[in-house]
Amino acid sequence: MAANPVLARSVRGNWVENLHRGAICVADAEGRVLASVGDIDRDIFPRSAIKAVQAVALLRSGAVERFGYSAPAIALACASHNGEPAHTELAAAMLAAADLDETALECGIHPPIDPAARKALFAAGGKPGTLHNACSGKHAGMLAVARALGIELEGYSRADHPVQIAVRQRVEEILDHPLTEGKCGTDGCSIPTWAAPLRRFAQGFARMATGTGLSPETAAAARTIFDAATRHPFLVGGTGSFDTEIMAAFGDRLMIKFGADGVYCGALRDSGIGFALKCDDGSVPAATAMVAALLLSIAEPDAAQKSLLQSRARRLQHSWSGQDVGWLEATPDVDTEHVLRERPLS
Amino acid sequence: MAANPVLARSVRGNWVENLHRGAICVADAEGRVLASVGDIDRDIFPRSAIKAVQAVALLRSGAVERFGYSAPAIALACASHNGEPAHTELAAAMLAAADLDETALECGIHPPIDPAARKALFAAGGKPGTLHNACSGKHAGMLAVARALGIELEGYSRADHPVQIAVRQRVEEILDHPLTEGKCGTDGCSIPTWAAPLRRFAQGFARMATGTGLSPETAAAARTIFDAATRHPFLVGGTGSFDTEIMAAFGDRLMIKFGADGVYCGALRDSGIGFALKCDDGSVPAATAMVAALLLSIAEPDAAQKSLLQSRARRLQHSWSGQDVGWLEATPDVDTEHVLRERPLS
Numbered sequence: 001m002a003a004n005p006v007l008a009r010s011v012r013g014n015w016v017e018n019l020h021r022g023a024i025c026v027a028d029a030e031g032r033v034l035a036s037v038g039d040i041d042r043d044i045f046p047r048s049a050i051k052a053v054q055a056v057a058l059l060r061s062g063a064v065e066r067f068g069y070s071a072p073a074i075a076l077a078c079a080s081h082n083g084e085p086a087h088t089e090l091a092a093a094m095l096a097a098a099d100l101d102e103t104a105l106e107c108g109i110h111p112p113i114d115p116a117a118r119k120a121l122f123a124a125g126g127k128p129g130t131l132h133n134a135c136s137g138k139h140a141g142m143l144a145v146a147r148a149l150g151i152e153l154e155g156y157s158r159a160d161h162p163v164q165i166a167v168r169q170r171v172e173e174i175l176d177h178p179l180t181e182g183k184c185g186t187d188g189c190s191i192p193t194w195a196a197p198l199r200r201f202a203q204g205f206a207r208m209a210t211g212t213g214l215s216p217e218t219a220a221a222a223r224t225i226f227d228a229a230t231r232h233p234f235l236v237g238g239t240g241s242f243d244t245e246i247m248a249a250f251g252d253r254l255m256i257k258f259g260a261d262g263v264y265c266g267a268l269r270d271s272g273i274g275f276a277l278k279c280d281d282g283s284v285p286a287a288t289a290m291v292a293a294l295l296l297s298i299a300e301p302d303a304a305q306k307s308l309l310q311s312r313a314r315r316l317q318h319s320w321s322g323q324d325v326g327w328l329e330a331t332p333d334v335d336t337e338h339v340l341r342e343r344p345l346s
Numbered sequence: 347m348a349a350n351p352v353l354a355r356s357v358r359g360n361w362v363e364n365l366h367r368g369a370i371c372v373a374d375a376e377g378r379v380l381a382s383v384g385d386i387d388r389d390i391f392p393r394s395a396i397k398a399v400q401a402v403a404l405l406r407s408g409a410v411e412r413f414g415y416s417a418p419a420i421a422l423a424c425a426s427h428n429g430e431p432a433h434t435e436l437a438a439a440m441l442a443a444a445d446l447d448e449t450a451l452e453c454g455i456h457p458p459i460d461p462a463a464r465k466a467l468f469a470a471g472g473k474p475g476t477l478h479n480a481c482s483g484k485h486a487g488m489l490a491v492a493r494a495l496g497i498e499l500e501g502y503s504r505a506d507h508p509v510q511i512a513v514r515q516r517v518e519e520i521l522d523h524p525l526t527e528g529k530c531g532t533d534g535c536s537i538p539t540w541a542a543p544l545r546r547f548a549q550g551f552a553r554m555a556t557g558t559g560l561s562p563e564t565a566a567a568a569r570t571i572f573d574a575a576t577r578h579p580f581l582v583g584g585t586g587s588f589d590t591e592i593m594a595a596f597g598d599r600l601m602i603k604f605g606a607d608g609v610y611c612g613a614l615r616d617s618g619i620g621f622a623l624k625c626d627d628g629s630v631p632a633a634t635a636m637v638a639a640l641l642l643s644i645a646e647p648d649a650a651q652k653s654l655l656q657s658r659a660r661r662l663q664h665s666w667s668g669q670d671v672g673w674l675e676a677t678p679d680v681d682t683e684h685v686l687r688e689r690p691l692s
Binding site: 003010012013014015017018019020021043044045106107108109110122133182183184185186187188189190193195261262280281282283286319320321322323325326 | 359452454665666
C-alpha cells in the first residue's frame with residue numbers, strides 16, 4: 001500500500017517535527033473527481049462526519065412530524081456537540097417529545113467537551129450523563145425513529161436493530177455504494193460505522209447538496225438537514241468548534257462536519273460540490289488544518305472567510321508559558337487552488 | 347523524502363482505521379546499528395526523552411553535593427511527572443534546598459496530569475502552579491545548577507543562558523554530535539530542544555549505559571542518573587505512566603523515557619545497548635505500542651515483563667459504554683526479534 005502524501009506538518013522553531021499524511025477528494029454528484037490528493041479509493045470509517053447522512057433516516061421515518069421536531073432539533077441530530085446547556089436541554093426536549101428520557105440513550109457517558117460547561121457541571125456538584133455525550137442529539141433522533149416505527153427501543157444502537165438497518169439503507173442510497181459487514185466497526189457512541197471509499201463520501205455529500213440521484217423524499221430530507229445544520233451551526237458543535245465557526249462564517253453556502261480520527265465531510269451547496277478528507281494517523285487538529293486549506297482553494301471565500309480559514313490552516317502552538325513555539329500547518333500539497341477552474345470534468 | 351514504514355495501526359471492528367509511521371534505531375555505544383527501521387538519519391527533536399542526558403549537567407555542576415540531592419531528587423530531574431504529591435513535594439524540597447521556591451520556575455503552568463491529583467487539587471479549591479508542571483523537577487535541577495555556578499537565575503531556560511549552554515555541551519558530549527541553532531526549537535516547558543539524527547540518540551543512551559567514549563566524570567554522572575531513575579521509577583512518571591511501569595518491571599536493567607510528540611529513548615543497561623524511536627505523526631500512544639513491541643524483541647523479557655509489554659504493544663480501545671471496539675497495535679515491521687542475535691555487528 002503506497003503512502004499517502006504529507007498534507008500537514010508541525011514545525012517547532014525552525015525544524016519540522018511531525019508529519020501528517022492523508023487523502024482528499026472533491027467530487028460532484030455524478031462522482032466526477034474535480035480534485036484529489038492521495039488514495040481516494042481506500043475504504044475509510046467516516047465516523048461522525050456523516051451524521052447528516054444518517055439523519056436522513058430520522059426525516060424519512062415520520063418522527064419529525066410526529067414529535068414536532070423543528071430545525072434546531074434536526075441540527076442537533078447532526079451534531080458532535082460540546083455538551084453545553086443549549087445542547088443538553090434540546091436533547092432532553094427531543095426525548096421528552098417522544099415520551100422518553102436520557103436513560104434510554106445508549107451512547108454512553110463522557111463529560112462535556114466544552115471546558116466551561118464541564119467546570120460548571122462539576123462546580124455545581126453534578127455528574128456527567130448521557131445527555132452530555134457529543135452524540136446525544138443523534139441518539140435522541142434514533143430513539144425517535146424507533147418510536148415512530150413502533151418498535152422495541154432497547155438495542156437501537158446495534159447493527160441488527162431496525163433503526164440501524166434503516167440508517168444503513170439511507171447511507172447506502174446516498175453514497176450509492178453497498179456497505180458490508182466485512183468493513184464495519186463500532187463507533188465511540190456504540191452505533192455501527194461502515195467503511196467505504198473516500199471518494200464515495202465526497203460524492204454522497206454532493207448528492208445531498210443537489211438531490212441528484214436521490215429519491216424525491218430523500219432529496220427533500222437532505223435539503224432540510226443541510227438547511228437546519230447550516231442555519232444552526234452552534235447546535236452542530238458549540239463554543240470554539242471549527243465546524244460551528246466555519247458554517248457560521250459561510251452562512252448556508254457550506255455544510256461541514258468533522259468525524260473522530262481525522263475525518264471531514266462536507267459540501268459547497270451553491271456549486272453542488274462535495275468533499276471528504278481522512279488524515280491517515282487520525283489527528284483531528286491536522287485534519288482541520290488540511291480541510292481549512294482545502295476550503296481556501298475551493299470555497300471561494302470572501303475576505304473574512306479567508307482570514308478565518310488561514311488562521312486554521314496554520315495554527316500557532318504555544319509553550320506552557322504562552323510563548324509561540326511553532327505551528328501546525330497544511331502543506332502545499334493540499335493547495336488545489338485553481339483546480340476546479342482549470343481541470344476539466346473527467 | 348521517502349515515507350517511513352507503518353509501525354503501528356489502529357483497528358476498529360475488522361478494518362484498519364489509522365496508520366502510524368516512524369523510525370527506530372537500536373545501537374551500541376560505538377554507534378554500530380544493531381537493528382533499525384525507517385530513516386534513522388533524519389534529525390528529530392528528542393523533547394523530554396533525553397532528560398536523563400540533560401541531567402548530566404546537574405551532576406557535573408556540583409549542585410548535587412552542595413544541596414544534598416539524593417537519588418529521588420536526581421530521578422525527579424529526569425521526570426515528566428504526573429504532578430502527584432510525591433512529585434510536587436520533592437520538587438519544592440529541591441528548590442528549598444537551594445533557597446528558592448516555585449516562583450523561580452520558568453516551566454509554565456498546567457494542571458496535574460494524574461486525574462486523581464487534578465481532582466483533589468480542584469476539590470480543595472487549589473489552583474495549578476509551576477510545581478504541577480511535568481517538568482518541574484528538571485527545572486528545579488536547572489535552577490540548582492545556576493545557584494551552584496553562582497550566576498543569574500532569571501532566564502535560565504533561554505538557549506543563551508549559561509545553564510542551557512552547559513546542558514547543550516553535555517548533550518553534545520553524550521551524543522558525540524554537534525547541535526545547531528539551525529535545527530532548534532523551544533520545548534513546551536520553554537527550554538531549548540535541539541534536533542539530531544535518531545541514531546545519535548540510540549548511541550548516546552548506549553554511551554550513558556556503558557560510559558564508553560565519555561569522560562570519567564560524565565560516565566560516573568550517567569551511571570548515577572540511570573541508577574536513580576531506574577530505582578525510583580514512580581518519580582520519573584507516576585500512576586499509570588508507561589515509563590514507570592516498565593522500569594518497575596525491569597528493575598535497573600532498563601532505562602526508558604518518553605518525549606512529547608511520539609519519542610522514546612532508552613537503554614538496556616546490562617547489554618550496553620541504546621534505542622531511540624520517533625513516531626512521525628507525534629502520537630504518544632502509537633509510539634508506546636511501537637516501543638513495547640521493540641522491547642519484546644530486544645529486551646529478553648521474563649514471563650511477567652513479556653505479559654506487560656504485550657498488553658502495551660496491543661492496547662484495547664473502548665466505546666463510551668465500555669464495549670471493546672478495537673485496538674491500537676504495533677505492526678510486524680517493529681518485530682526485530684532475533685536481529686540482535688542473528689545480525690553481526692557491522
